[in-house]
Amino acid sequence: MKKLLTVSHSPHIRHEDSVYTIAGDYIIALAPMAVWAGYIFGMRAVVNFVLCAFSCLVFDMIYRAFLKKGENIFDPMAVIMGILLSYTLPVGVPLWLTVAGALIAVLIKEFLCGMISAVALTRVLVGFLPWARQYSLPFEKLNLFADAQFTPTKTALDMLGEGIIPEFSVFDVFVGNTAGGIGEVSALLILAGGLYLIVRRVIKPHIPLTFILCAGIFAFFLPQSVFQWEYTFYQLFSGGLMLCAVFISADSTCCPLTGVGKIIYGALGGIITMALRRFFGFEGVYYAVVIINLAVILIDKFTLPVPFGCKIKKAKE
Amino acid sequence: MPYSIRAGLRIRGIKNAKNLCFEDIPEPSVFSLCVESPSVKEGDEVQKFEKIGENGEVSVFAPASAKVKSVKDGIVELENDFLGRSIETRGVQKPLKDLTSQEICDILKEKSVLCGGMPVYKMITDTKRIIINLMQTQPYLCSMSRLALENTAEILGGAKVIMKACGARRAVIAVEADRWDVVKALKEKISYSKLFEIKLFVPKYPQEDPRQLIYALDGREIASGKDIKDEGYTVVDGFCCFDTYRAFVYGEPSVTAHITAEGDCITTPKNLRVPIGTPISHIIEYCGGLKNEPYKIIEGGVMTGRAVHSDAKGIEAGCEGVTALSDGYEKNKTYPCIRCARCVEVCPVFIAPTLVAQGKKEGAEACIQCGLCSYVCPSNIPLTQKIHVLMKGN
Numbered sequence: 001m002k003k004l005l006t007v008s009h010s011p012h013i014r015h016e017d018s019v020y021t022i023a024g025d026y027i028i029a030l031a032p033m034a035v036w037a038g039y040i041f042g043m044r045a046v047v048n049f050v051l052c053a054f055s056c057l058v059f060d061m062i063y064r065a066f067l068k069k070g071e072n073i074f075d076p077m078a079v080i081m082g083i084l085l086s087y088t089l090p091v092g093v094p095l096w097l098t099v100a101g102a103l104i105a106v107l108i109k110e111f112l113c114g115m116i117s118a119v120a121l122t123r124v125l126v127g128f129l130p131w132a133r134q135y136s137l138p139f140e141k142l143n144l145f146a147d148a149q150f151t152p153t154k155t156a157l158d159m160l161g162e163g164i165i166p167e168f169s170v171f172d173v174f175v176g177n178t179a180g181g182i183g184e185v186s187a188l189l190i191l192a193g194g195l196y197l198i199v200r201r202v203i204k205p206h207i208p209l210t211f212i213l214c215a216g217i218f219a220f221f222l223p224q225s226v227f228q229w230e231y232t233f234y235q236l237f238s239g240g241l242m243l244c245a246v247f248i249s250a251d252s253t254c255c256p257l258t259g260v261g262k263i264i265y266g267a268l269g270g271i272i273t274m275a276l277r278r279f280f281g282f283e284g285v286y287y288a289v290v291i292i293n294l295a296v297i298l299i300d301k302f303t304l305p306v307p308f309g310c311k312i313k314k315a316k317e
Numbered sequence: 318m319p320y321s322i323r324a325g326l327r328i329r330g331i332k333n334a335k336n337l338c339f340e341d342i343p344e345p346s347v348f349s350l351c352v353e354s355p356s357v358k359e360g361d362e363v364q365k366f367e368k369i370g371e372n373g374e375v376s377v378f379a380p381a382s383a384k385v386k387s388v389k390d391g392i393v394e395l396e397n398d399f400l401g402r403s404i405e406t407r408g409v410q411k412p413l414k415d416l417t418s419q420e421i422c423d424i425l426k427e428k429s430v431l432c433g434g435m436p437v438y439k440m441i442t443d444t445k446r447i448i449i450n451l452m453q454t455q456p457y458l459c460s461m462s463r464l465a466l467e468n469t470a471e472i473l474g475g476a477k478v479i480m481k482a483c484g485a486r487r488a489v490i491a492v493e494a495d496r497w498d499v500v501k502a503l504k505e506k507i508s509y510s511k512l513f514e515i516k517l518f519v520p521k522y523p524q525e526d527p528r529q530l531i532y533a534l535d536g537r538e539i540a541s542g543k544d545i546k547d548e549g550y551t552v553v554d555g556f557c558c559f560d561t562y563r564a565f566v567y568g569e570p571s572v573t574a575h576i577t578a579e580g581d582c583i584t585t586p587k588n589l590r591v592p593i594g595t596p597i598s599h600i601i602e603y604c605g606g607l608k609n610e611p612y613k614i615i616e617g618g619v620m621t622g623r624a625v626h627s628d629a630k631g632i633e634a635g636c637e638g639v640t641a642l643s644d645g646y647e648k649n650k651t652y653p654c655i656r657c658a659r660c661v662e663v664c665p666v667f668i669a670p671t672l673v674a675q676g677k678k679e680g681a682e683a684c685i686q687c688g689l690c691s692y693v694c695p696s697n698i699p700l701t702q703k704i705h706v707l708m709k710g711n
Binding site for chain 2: 003005006007008009010011012013014015017018019021022072075077253254255257258304305306307308309310311
């Protein structure tokens, strides 16, 4: 034996999943939405998406290289964060706003909370600006690099909030032939991506199921129009609810550690979203995600399992 | 319906030596034994089965007739003189039904029969619940099931001795659910006797731990600070039953270990019966030598075994395998925790390893060091090691 043997602590083998395989699965799940966005919103949407992902990665690498010396520079989850942030923004967002949003997201990620939940908080902060609230019609092509010049249109959600029946049909809203953030429009592709992630065991089905179920039940029993089923589906499929339920809140960094905790988290998210939409009249799903992320510490405290043999000790106290 | 614990994981690992019979390796020329308080000095000549010292409460016996080469630092080196002299040993002459529990414990103490490194006489208590553990769920290791297939009568005989000592009339035999060959071999020997009940367990990883077996069977949680004996259970494993049989029928103390020599660096994996103290290099040479440069040589299984510094180290009693692994089974870089909760899901004692390792929650005392948290972590954080440090610090 010429080389020295390595001596380290057990276990001596590892499962093949790593942060890279998880990030790879996320990219596969998120890719169809980019293709659809390119199809209905044009190249401008793809430019936004690539710019956001790239700038998130670059800012993250700069931060890690200069301020966290000695660790890995490349974090694959920063790319995922950039992709998701671009999906929440409308296509007409000016390019400087995309880059600024990426910078804010990276700062929030490093200082406050991890990876993908920074997206929700960034969207909330960026959403105060007028450019982030103007949506364009599908198939209306925009100039690639100039600021958006288009007639802003209302999403199905805005129309419902005003009490008129939306001009997009339920099927259009489900497939994605409607106005909205470039990744949020297609509920079908989001569900397909979510199913892929669940099958690959990257996320668990608890959060998306309970989020959507609770939001749906709330919308069904407190409708604003006469057509209950259609109202429910419009509420579920338009706006950012699907994207948040499946990708943004199911991200591991800010969700509870146990199954029961995840169910509580998803239910709270669905209810708060619908309450903000119904009673306060604005698209509240990102605010809801921020609120439930803050509640995760409490949820964890009450739902973590008791260690082996300590149940009897606790009962005696 | 096989029994199962709630957590735990089926680890993917091929057992290459599953169908290979045990082979006896030729005696090595040097033995290297760990003895804390030796009772021999340099130049002494010892015979096989002669006591050469103590390791705490456990007596160590010489595995072959040899001359003591050196005694230092707690390691006794013996030079084999290949003369084959051994002490005359005689089995117990009284029939089993006339022996009392105290007499059985005295014989077990004298012959130093071990179960998992601890002397068996300390585990015997007046109880009705006895579990005979024939499971080995770590990847690569299959010596326990080979022993169950080849020496079934000896295992059952040893189990009967332990049952008499505990005063029980029934025992549960724990077998992995996918080993139908073991179940068939056991059923042939048991036939219509009412002494043994075979129960199947799902082969998830830490199921072979005694407290996990009790949890899967009865649902009782016994914390790692408490003794299983005090809760009214006795759990013994297959190697211990085999050694008990040899101690009672032939009077021989246990000087053999049944191991599986495996890993992707070893040319031909084998199941072997080796005398304790055999250097690992001798075992590897018998298996055809090394195909590649090994990155690590591990004494024991890949999940709980200890990596050795050099291949001149001798096998200890109770060892279950020797694994030589090449590079590529471990990852190098560590990323920050992404709270994916895989460790929480898989932990058999329900602590949340990621929170305990970061110091945010207590519970490090309950850890059984199974290694599953480090195994599944996608960020490659050495959780088991961190919790071990916290446990030792308290």
